[in-house]
Amino acid sequence: MRRIVEIVIIFVCLGFWTCRRDDDQKDPAFGKVYKIAIILPLSGSDKSAWTNVTDWVTKNIEDAGYVANGKIQLVWFDLNKNDVVEIAKIICKDTTICAAVGPYSSSESFKIAPLFIEAQKPLILPTSTSADISAAFSGKKYIWRLPESDISQCQALLVIAKNKGAKKVALITGDDPYGLTFYNWFGFQATEMDLEVTAVEKYDQSVEQPDMYMDKILAGNPDMIIAVARSLNQAVAMVKYWRNRNSDAKILFSDGAYIQGFIDELGDLAEGIEGTAFTSNPATGFNIAYKEKYNTNPTLGMSQLYDAILLLAYSLELSGGKSGLALATGLMELSDGEQSPTFWDKDGIKRALERLRSGQRPKILGASGPLKFAAGCYTDNINSTYLQWQVYKRQFLNLNYYRSDATGRISNLAAAWQSYSNKTQSFENIIQNNLPARHELWAMIVATSQGWSNYRHQADALRIYHLLKSQGIDDQHIIFCMADDIANNSRNPNKNIIVDAITSENLYHDFTLDYKIQDISNQDLMNILSGNSSSRLQQVIRSDENDNILVYMIGHGESNGMVVQSNTKQYLVPSQLKNTLSEMYTNKKYRQILICIEACYSGIFQDSEGVPSSLIITAANRFESSKTVVYDPEVEVWLSDQFTNEWLKLMLRNKNISFSEMYLNLCKSVYGSHVCIYNASNYGSVYENSIEEFLIP
């Protein structure tokens, strides 16, 4: 009997154990723990707002079962108490943390992104909107962000302006990182939308008032002013000045004005003013559910924070709990999902995890909207939502929503920063010049800027120089001018090295520098070009009517001309160039001359048109900036400018390409600006003439 009882007890215990084992499988406490760092301002009132969301999403994930046989654990890092770079270093070193979410601002994100790329840990940015982030880190696999850059907001503003019947638009903005995104993209997007740009004004909003700039804006009689204010004070000052002028122009603000203080400060003056603000997609129901749960409306970034953690949970499931490249690959797989979409709530997460385990790849609908990132290079979510607000009876009314998923604007395939021009020039009334056979080839290469932050200008100038030298042009025929303050700059960790953006090779070797930009003026440049030598300008172009001349200038441009950063800031203006070209033509100083200008607003050199046998190619039109490309996190500078980089790649592939073909190729490869060709009708055939005549002696 005793034995029987003991056997029964053993069986009972076995039965009990069997039942418990099922529980073990469901309870993630018995599995692995996946740590995700949260880098946000977490002290004081900030904390509860964020923790509402993180508690909610982690609870929903837990209720849904488990993730890769484990559970998610959040590790908190308070931005109010610690330096963001120090936090990033700790996270990157900690092998138990597989990924991070945060930080709050674009500048903080920009600082720490390289650390995460190096450590191969995904960093998901819930609120950073600076355009630079995608341009610098896109395609690096480890940097992801849920809102699109303010390029999309700029586009939303222009869509609204156009919907309201505006034909002429102007921009007033700051020169801070926030304002610069609008500054850099406004002209391009307006051109794409067939809107006439009457003025683009930027100023230092930390010290200046908008009055003078608003005067310039209003002088152009725009139908709509797009106003970008970095602070409440600036927004208020803009409105007051605009109201005082009683202009017919309407005004449309970016999200910088979408704060209650805007209404409180302005009172009745704010009535009727409209603008945009970044928000979550109302089609997800997150705002409704949040209000139902917490009895208050969610604030900026909450749905994105929810989604950041959700994405990492799904990605961990796909990677089998592995971190590093496997986790980043999981994120990419999620973004590429094409099967019927998931939902972001508890049950939706459960079904999504089951589907992912069974090999399905659904589209992921997050709390902020569809979580679809730019094809191929990822980084930027391509589904942002902006609300159109209006001040009415001292409150913000939400009038409409604009989505960046093709319902409101642009492409649904790529992020906004990868927008290429759809507006191309046609070349008509081409004349056939009876030119003599070409004899010699001359070149003038000028980087007009100075300083470490302008690294790319001198690097690109050196690239052009070496290309010409490699084709056989000797130093006697090249006038080379730059500041030469990069290779041995105190901030350069690799002394005597300037890096080629494509090959990564050193460009700082075997060159003859004729002038330092610090030592010459804008007029000196024209004298050098036209061959007016002097005791101070001994190296000049000594060409004649049988010679071709290539002029390449790179630097900063403003709406009145190209900045020549000599000892004083000077401008090379279109009339100056035109006069020089006319004089050269009259004096038979060239057979054909090609002038390539890489600078913001370089399209103003359209005003230099009219001189026979000259062709002007610019990186941008007169209302837009040219764009940087290839960011090097080690030296913390951009290595090249977009137009030059693509132009060089094209010339290395095919030197025999006609100007018209070259132009069309550049239009397809240069994003964010309109490459322009001017004076084609006076030049000769852009269909027959090729770039080769300016490359090979």
Place this chain on the structure above:
Amino acid sequence: MRNKYRIAILLFMHICVFWSCKKDTPKISKKVNVLFTTTGLGDLSFSDNLYKGILKARNDFDFEVEYAFPANLQEASTTLKNWIDHLSSKDELIILLGHEYRLSIDSLQGNFNNKKILLIDAKANDFPNLFSIEFSFYGAAFLAGIAAKQITLNDTAGIIAGMPLPPIETGIAGFSDGYLHANGKHTDVQYIGNDFSAFQDIDKAAALAGIMFKKTNLIFGMASNANQGIFDVLRRTDYGYALGVDQDQSWVCPDKIMGSVVKQIDIVASNYVRSFVNGDFHSGYQMAGLESNYMGFLINTFFAEKLQTIMQKNFDDALMAEKKYLEKKKKR
């Protein structure tokens, strides 16, 4: 004694095992599938209200939810078929929102595979496990017509409606009768279009409102989201008043929208999900009017002082008028 002790332990262990295993024994769980309109969430109207209703019900009861946001009717039809065909150990309710799903339901001829169906905003043929609910705008619109009379200057009130549909025509009749009941003289009706896109055509609604405000200082907007066009004109011109529809639209123009004729779909959803979870779901059809509390005229607080008493005084008249109207319609 020792054996007794062992037996006691054994009994205890049995209880433990029973308890432990019982906890995992699956009970028949409840699942609610929700098929939204093709407009989806974010419409500030039916879909958002339905979603709120489901969330409310979920606060009180434990059930699983699956949402579907079809891009078009074909996708909706496929989703519905998948839900119906899916073999499940769960007790499932499928909620369909919108008049456009009536044909899909009728085409199933009652073959719901033991699933229960709630069709909101349309009348379906009678089948077991199917409940459909329609809304009569008449009574609530009747009250809106009385409210309109309190503000109109020339005894004329305007109506801008989406497209000619039975529920819309019922609302127009109710509003006109209410306006006349309050000694108004004339209502002017304009339709935005002839298909469902009219309910989204904000620009057309704005254009019509611009013209109509020359004849009257009040417009009853029966155009769902397109009402935004009417309200936009109100804000810009600083002239006139309006009445909204479907949900409380007064926030869009708080000093000029007197009130809204509302369909409380959130309450409908919450109540029927509650019945389903409690095992009380029954088949049938309901025409929900003012009496049901699913329809009502919601006064904007800005106008409460002006309208509250008048609305209370006329509520019974509105109920009576709606009853007569529906009976008359039934006979036809």
